[in-house]
Amino acid sequence: MQFRCPVCGGALAADGGALRCEKRHAFDVSASGYTNLLPANKTHGKVPGDSREMVRARRDFLAQDYYACLLSEIADAAAEWISARGLARPAVIDAGCGEGYYTGGVADRLAREGVEADVAGFDISKFALQIAAKRDKQSRYAVASLFDLPVFDGCADLLLNIFAPYAEGEFARVLKGGGLLLMAIPGRRHLFGLKQVLYQNPYENDEEVYSLQGFRLLGRRHVRSEITLQCGADIHNLFLMTPYYWKSPRETSQRLMQMDRLETEIAFELLLYRRDDCAGNRPNGPCFCIQ
Ligand SMILES: [Zn+2]
Secondary structure (H helix, E strand, O other): OOEEOOOOOOEOEEEOOEEEOOOOOEEEEOOOOOEEOOOHHHOOOOOOOOOHHHHHHHHHHHHOOOOHHHHHHHHHHHHHHHHHHOOOOOEEEEEOOOOOHHHHHHHHHHHHOOOOOEEEEEEOOHHHHHHHHHHOOOOEEEEOOOOOOOEOOOOEEEEEEEOOOOOHHHHHHHEEEEEEEEEEEEOOOOOHHHHHHHOOOOOOOOOOOOOOOOEEEEEEEEEEEEEEEOOHHHHHHHHHHOOHHHHOOHHHHHHHHOOOOEEEEEEEEEEEEEEOOOOOOOOOOOOOOOO
């Protein structure tokens, strides 16, 4: 899967410690191994995406494998799909990959099954990609917007979209006809134990299953478990990963911060969408089918 120049749209090729297009637009590969493909005029002068603090919290929390059940389900679905289609060198994009926990996990799983996948992770936060690129050397990482992925039309067999914004038009553009979109969203009672500490009347999440133009919903898998956070640091990290961190009153936040043990349900919905082939919808006009 070739990366595309964000300035002129030409193909990028490795050239020393940089990626360069035919028009000589150059993008340095950072010391940790990711490339910044977000044009400076699209950052509006500030560092976009999750902050260093949020990214570290998520890295440390996920490193404890509290969400291993979700990773395992995603990796199963990816491996089953690739095996059923007999793809020898599938191109996999993780759109909104964060610190690469799921990207690297899926790449590892495919490698264990003897599949030589070409895996690329994109995220708007360079802090997240510093971590991702440092620890996962088998995948490639680049800073980019999910709404403007720096790859060519119809290049991907599989696209992961895990707790990230979705961009149906862009996802339809980059996926091959018949390709698979794996999307994970919070389930109805995700983090209910955490909410019970924060709110008098905790609410359940809506499980909104989107109807995406250009895609057919093939199925959904429910992933549920109970986890016990064993220390204050883990509780703090989890809290920082959630929107409740910004929304909760100081009193209740402090109550949570004083705890050193927390039991909570976790629940996820894994949605499997198939990109329509040539006979289906073509949201962006031309047909992007490769096969
Ligand atoms: Zn260029």
